[in-house]
Amino acid sequence: MLITIYHYRIKDSGKANRVLSKMSRSVNMVWNFCKQTQQEALKNKSVKLIEDKKSGEKASIPYFLTKFEMNNLVSGSSKELELHSQTVQFVSEEYITRRKQFKTLLRWRGKKSLGWVPFKSSAIKIHNGKISYNKNEFSFWNSRELPEDAKIKTGSFCQDKSGHWYLNVAFESQQIGIKREDHKKIGIDIGIKTLATCSNGEKIERPNLRKNALAKMRYLKRCQKFAQRKQSKSKKYHSLPKAKQERKLHVKVANIRQDYLHKESTKIVKKCSLIVVGDVPCKFMNRNKKLSGISLDSGIGMFKNMLKYKAVRAASIYKEISERDSTRTCSKCSEILPRIGLGVRTWTCEKCNTIHDRDVNASINILNAYKNMFPIGHDRPTRTKKN
Incomplete structure (x- = not known):
């Protein structure tokens, strides 16, 4: 059984937008109440004792409220907040879960935070393109x-x-899957000049959205700064028309990037039963001043995640291996070339005189390294016959 999330755009003009905005403010109140309650609990009683039932040993831990304790504090407030009781319970449980995962005290949800109204399956009914929630449709x-x-x-x-509202539905189904058209094996080298280069010679170009939209973004940014100086109150800054245009442009670029990556990743998964990708450190690329713009614009991390979960749906194998020395190692004779700069796109092997494309050679080495289960540049040992 696979868990999948479907994303729907809500018709949020008029009353629907007002109702959803009101409910999101109520959700913020529940979240902030949980945060305030946790802060006061730590101030009044910083430590609590717990006892192990088997050994009988006692230990002192910070006084963090459990999900059961937090649910008891927020129960009975759904009518006044005009929320479903399952939503109030979900928010309190989500606060405890996020606190355990990330840090002891989470941030407040303010007025400018994006709207969010969670729910459980028992709180909704979906029929004929409509969703019923808490007496609202x-x-x-x-x-x-x-x-x-x-x-x-x-x-x-x-x-x-x-400012648009969306409906996210997480469900479990056996019918969700991707039908493979072929059973090829492919190695993928994630690059800077191109998004990805495959071992069969195919290259996937970058979306290059940043170059097309950057000029308009800079123009809107200059207009914002000029208008902000003219405004007497800085609170009105986010309601300026140029600020809204810039936010819409960012959303548009993100949607185009996501659509492009979905199409390219689906093409690869449909053709291949084995997908081997080099372990590109996306975090380090994003921190680099010269590479961060290209990395974030291409959506390298998003592309790898799409390949990973789509391979599961197609019953394919997805692996990430070290791509160290994959560029400068000959894919035919395993001869290692001295270090070369990023400007060198093709090179010739001194041992076998083979001309290599930098990225294609790297993708072939990545695939061979997984097949042979040896590091890149390592000669596979040959078996010797006993006399």
């Missing part, structure tokens, strides 16, 4: 139908930077 564009055997787990109403 919202219409959405039903871009794709839920499978017949879909079991809804959780979901949420969420708001993007441009």
Whole structure:
């Protein structure tokens, strides 16, 4: 059983937008109440004792509230907040979960935070392109139908930077899968000049959205700074028309990038039963001043994640291996070339005189390294016959 999330755009003009915004403010109140309660609990009683039932040993830990304790504190407030009781419970549980995962005290949810209204499966009903929640009915564009055997787990109403509302539905189904058209084996080298280079010689170009939209973004940024100096109150800055245009432009660019990566990753998964990718350190690339713009614009991390979960749906194998020395190692004779700069795109092997394309050679080495289970540049030992 695979858990999948479908994303629908809500028809949020008029009353629907006002109702969802009001509910999101109520969710913020519950979240902030949980944070304030946790802060006061630590101030009043910083340590609590717990006892192990088997050994009988006692230990002192910081006084952090559990999900059960937090649910008891927020129960009974759903009617006044005009939320479903499952939503109030979900928010309190989510606060405890996020506190355990990230840090002891989380941030406040302010007025300018994006809208978020979570719910559980028992709180909604979906029928004919409409969703019923807490005596409210919202219409959405039903871009794709839920499978017949879909079991809804959780979901949420969420708001993007441009102010539009979306419906996210997480469900479990056996009918969700990708049908493979071929059983090829492929190695992929994630690059800077191109998004990815495959071992069969195919190259996937970068979306290059940053170059096309950068001039307009800079113009809107200059207009914002000029308008901000003219405004007497800085609170009105986020309601300026140029600021709204910039936010919409960012959302548009992100949607185009996501659509492009979805199409390219699906093409690869449909053709291949084995996908081997070099372990490109995306975090270090994003920190580099020269490479961060290219890395974030291409969506390298997003592309790798798409390949990973789509390979599971297609019953394919996805592996990441070290790509060290993959560029300067000959894929035919395993001769290692001295270090070369990024400007050198082709090179000739001194041992076998083979002309290599830098990225194609790297992708072939990545695939061979997984097949042979030896590091790149390591000669595979040959078996000797006993006399």
